[in-house]
Amino acid sequence: EVQLVESGGGLVQPGGSLRLSCAASGFTFSSYHMNWVRQTPGKGLEWVSYISSSSTTIYNADSVRGRFIISRDNARNSLYLEMNSLRAEDTAVYYCVRDKLEVWGQGTLVTVSS
């Protein structure tokens, strides 16, 4: 079964840092580009970051550029999102998403609050 499982979410203070992980299984992870997409509770979807299959190409949304770092470890079938200088507006459910948005994890909630 194709599956993406996120972890690492939680409560963090403004200005703090958090690292999200996504464990992939059921497919050849190294063959697929990956994304992080977030959703504020009760609101719409916002794309965060993209990384190509071999990590050679990375794109970020303006809202997180310079603060968030996407990375992957193909040997571990894992995707990561290093989040720094967190703000209240980063509060959201963060989804790990495969390539053309065809596979989504269940999401992990990040809450930025003092």
Add this chain to the structure above:
Amino acid sequence: QAGLTQPPSVSKGLRQTATLTCSGNSNNVGNEGAAWLQQHQGHPPKLLFYRSENRPSGVSERFSASRSGNTASLTITGLQPEDEADYYCSAWDSSLSVVLFGGGTKLTVL
């Protein structure tokens, strides 16, 4: 970054046909087309179409998608109660090098 434009809500009767729209420009929808996603409350989104007209296996044939210029459309025929959900469109913007989402359309089946 400006997103794609979707109507906030659409209401249709049971067994009727609903058409949802998604407007962009020549750098996104008009370039590579749009993806359509369905999201039920409390669940992650599910892909219905990618690049405007390609339907993944397992998606009901009651769903169809098309594109005309810079506008993509999702049509759902024979509306069922389980079709009540939020629908999002998405497209790669080749000028901005970002993925854009629409604000979502809440479909209500009366």
